[in-house]
Amino acid sequence: MWILRINMTDRSYQLKDVPKAYKLLGGRGLTSTIIHDEVPPLCHPLGPNNKLIFAPGIVTGTAAPTSARISVGAKSPLTNTIKESNAGSGWSPALAAMRIKALVVEGQPEEKGKFWMMSLSWDQAEGKPKVEFLAADEYVGQDLYEVYPKLFERFGKVNIAGIGVAGDFLYSNSGLVFDDLTGRPSRYAGRGGLGAVMASKGLKFIVLDPKGAPGVGIADKALFDEGGKKLADALRTADITKPKGALNTYGTAVLINIMNEAGGLPTKNFSSGRFEGAPNIAGEAIFEGNKERLGKELYNHACSPGCIIQCSNTWHKPDGTEHVSCVEYESDWALGANCGIDDLDNVAELVRLCNAYGLDTIEAGTTIAVAMQAGLAEFGDGKRAIELMHEMGKGTPLGRVLGNGTNTAGHVLGVVRSPVVKGQSMPAYEPRAVKGIGITYATSTMGADHTAGYTISPEILGVSGKTDPLSPEGKAEVSRAFQAATAFITDTTGHCLFIAFAMDIPSCFEGVVDEVNGVLGTRYTVDDIAKLGAEILRKERAFNEAAGFSKVHDRLPEFMKYEKLPPHDNVYDVPDETLDAVYGEL
């Protein structure tokens, strides 16, 4: 196994054996460790001393179900914290198949504005990966839906990581995009502005062709197979994850009605927890709308190889042709409910434009909502929201304001109700209505991030326990446990977060541990997982502290403490001491 280092200052590269200390890591555990060990915490995120790191999960590239995640890490230009953002794509198993445990992009060309792409393939003769750099200027400034087909035509059946114009413009809202199973530029490591970090290094695409590569080594095949089977059985059994279950039928957008019912669906820039138009954009509406337009029921597909859950939907136009894939819950909410927009065709177009331009849908939607708050558009005006999205795509001054995310837009436009933590906008769960997720937002090492410790499971879905969403009681413990578990069990192993929905079936967790032990030859027990996760969080926290973050930054924005949120009409009342207890006792 290797660490491949690319130096963009002179476009050189080094392939080195994985150091011992990194051998048992993968995914977020590895990206965060390398950042912790090598990136100066006070470096400018877009300067020459930041590093961009790609790492497949520990089991990624094997037959482990629902495990094709790629972790991308760097110091974030959006949050100025450490950042790990992950996506599901064939790109990750392709990197893993070439036995590259981490790809580290370093340096920065002197010449600004010139872009390169890197082609990484398997050299059969040498028995190792081969790197080539090619000029990429011809693709700069273009719609990714136009660029990706050109790249597939040029390179054949490859996997592509890339950035859109949002990256080219160095926006703090710019994602890293990976191809889905049919080559769409649609699977985003969206959060935290990692596209801008890649752009700052003059790198536009990374094209992988693993043909002939040996694949991931497995230390104990029998144990691994047993683990994979346990996990697969659990995923095929749990109501949420099973075939034709909630996710496979309605996609993640099944949460729209659930969260709306709970009064925790942030609406019109976090001014209410309930949206009158929610049913019109809910997962059920997507399923029914497709049925009407296609004349048949359409179940969802996988975003990446080997996924059992298969939750990715496709929205179709009135004539039955594809509009966009996929309208995730977060996208549907950010560009729908949070902007007061209840028309699925408008929401779908906004999602499509995010994919085309290289924007994170969450950050884009919360930013447009803040712009609406500032009076740049009426809440609910989908056409105007689409125009604002095009401003971002064109890089106009207004587009640059919006493209740099919610915090910056709120600052520039003078909006006090700016729903951000550590510079990153909140996702689709209202902390005033779901107290535990607010603890995760406040204390996560990543800024406001639901995936960092998804307390929604016990607070709303009744999975992994059941607690009152409106009560702060015991929530520091829940958030801490979820943050630690997540850091390892999904983000480091390479599994999708959604395996968590099957966690009430004991074999689910056990299966993952068996898989990991099978691949690594370790003897981790289920009880070790929280410790392994906590160790990752501690490294991330250490980086953030050295970058200037303390418990004072582990707070929700002030307005949530004095603005009452309908329908529950309460404020965010979790005491600071509770927030401090999350890491204080880690």
Add this chain to the structure above:
Amino acid sequence: MWILRINMTDRSYQLKDVPKAYKLLGGRGLTSTIIHDEVPPLCHPLGPNNKLIFAPGIVTGTAAPTSARISVGAKSPLTNTIKESNAGSGWSPALAAMRIKALVVEGQPEEKGKFWMMSLSWDQAEGKPKVEFLAADEYVGQDLYEVYPKLFERFGKVNIAGIGVAGDFLYSNSGLVFDDLTGRPSRYAGRGGLGAVMASKGLKFIVLDPKGAPGVGIADKALFDEGGKKLADALRTADITKPKGALNTYGTAVLINIMNEAGGLPTKNFSSGRFEGAPNIAGEAIFEGNKERLGKELYNHACSPGCIIQCSNTWHKPDGTEHVSCVEYESDWALGANCGIDDLDNVAELVRLCNAYGLDTIEAGTTIAVAMQAGLAEFGDGKRAIELMHEMGKGTPLGRVLGNGTNTAGHVLGVVRSPVVKGQSMPAYEPRAVKGIGITYATSTMGADHTAGYTISPEILGVSGKTDPLSPEGKAEVSRAFQAATAFITDTTGHCLFIAFAMDIPSCFEGVVDEVNGVLGTRYTVDDIAKLGAEILRKERAFNEAAGFSKVHDRLPEFMKYEKLPPHDNVYDVPDETLDAVYGEL
């Protein structure tokens, strides 16, 4: 003596006796104490819980020479730290004459976009100040050079504090402006975006009419008079401050040639310490240019009543009519050398526009330079710089980006070479060429601020000692001593910082201490001053810590550590430990 509290939520007010703990304070000492005691450190600077505080210095309003400063404090929207910004104006003695030790503006109207002005006059019958609120919407969006004459016409001989369109737009670069001796809207408490704080409270102007007011009480008149005479003698003797001395002849812009010679004049967005066009914009060029255009020598005037130094210049057009007053060193540098502009008529027009729109010249100039770095204009293009200034005045999207200051503009435009500390741009002294001032920038409680601890005196001017500007040796001690002394001896007493130029004459410092003791009836010694100043710094530091700032934020931007600055070709090499020692040993 009273504290006058205005609540803008319902436009009510309260006049209360000064609490005992505040009786010996004034100026910055008082604004920072009230903020420390009352403002929630994590409040949104433009939200309802911030407070805007005006406080004349301890001796302001008396006959103490060069002491008509007004301190304005709040949590800053530019830096998110505590902020005190001060200006010289007749407004301050007018407030003091009404025996108001602090005017505290609190609350926020529900209705957004509506503006009020407050009229404060002396009620002879009641023997106390009288407050009235009047609608101010008619003045919103206008050039302050047009508004101020209207206000003088309406209210007669009054003093006015106000905000321009930069405030109306809630820019983080928006100053509080006060009238000069001929009623120009030109004396700015410019730094830190305090105009936006005032605007966020729906307050556009504060009009003072102290007619009939009793004036400032003096406990020991003889001691006070003696102190005033000592100070006046010192100011009339020192080369820099004496009549027809350096400041009275060439204004503060006399520093242009001096700093250029030292290789410490930041040029073209901090890419060099020397500007080939410096002589064309230097104080000497202003003096000679005026002489040519007016046909006679013109010495400078006072910005405020009772000033002996009289350093405010006026630049004239080719036809001999006034263009603008005053072209300070900082303005001349920021809008001149730092933008590569060497034409005084362009610089003067840029200064005039800052006054007209309500912008801080330092922040405006450093922002335009960052915009030039981003390619929005060529360095040296004065006409284009003027256009960019008009964008700010019009509130276009680009104008809003620039109006929110250098840090935001650098972020939005993707410029890594962004010369800011804690969100505030550096003023006119290059830290790589003058190490001690870099320590002040890094560690000041205010963000990058030369006035917080003006080590330029010993490092460049040979006043209050003489040290090598390029050496870090002993500079933590110098910066610490200057920061502590400044916090009291000028910022709290109400004297102008420029009395420091006479500090090598012992009677200067003694005179100030005698004045203070005369007014307050205290028995402070010269040795007490550093302690009094340190106490203020500790309160400011405590606020900042609770607002999320630690020693990690006491750093210069990363680029100064790896980009070598001509002509000395060195980087900023003061060790972090030295920076930490400043407050570590306070």
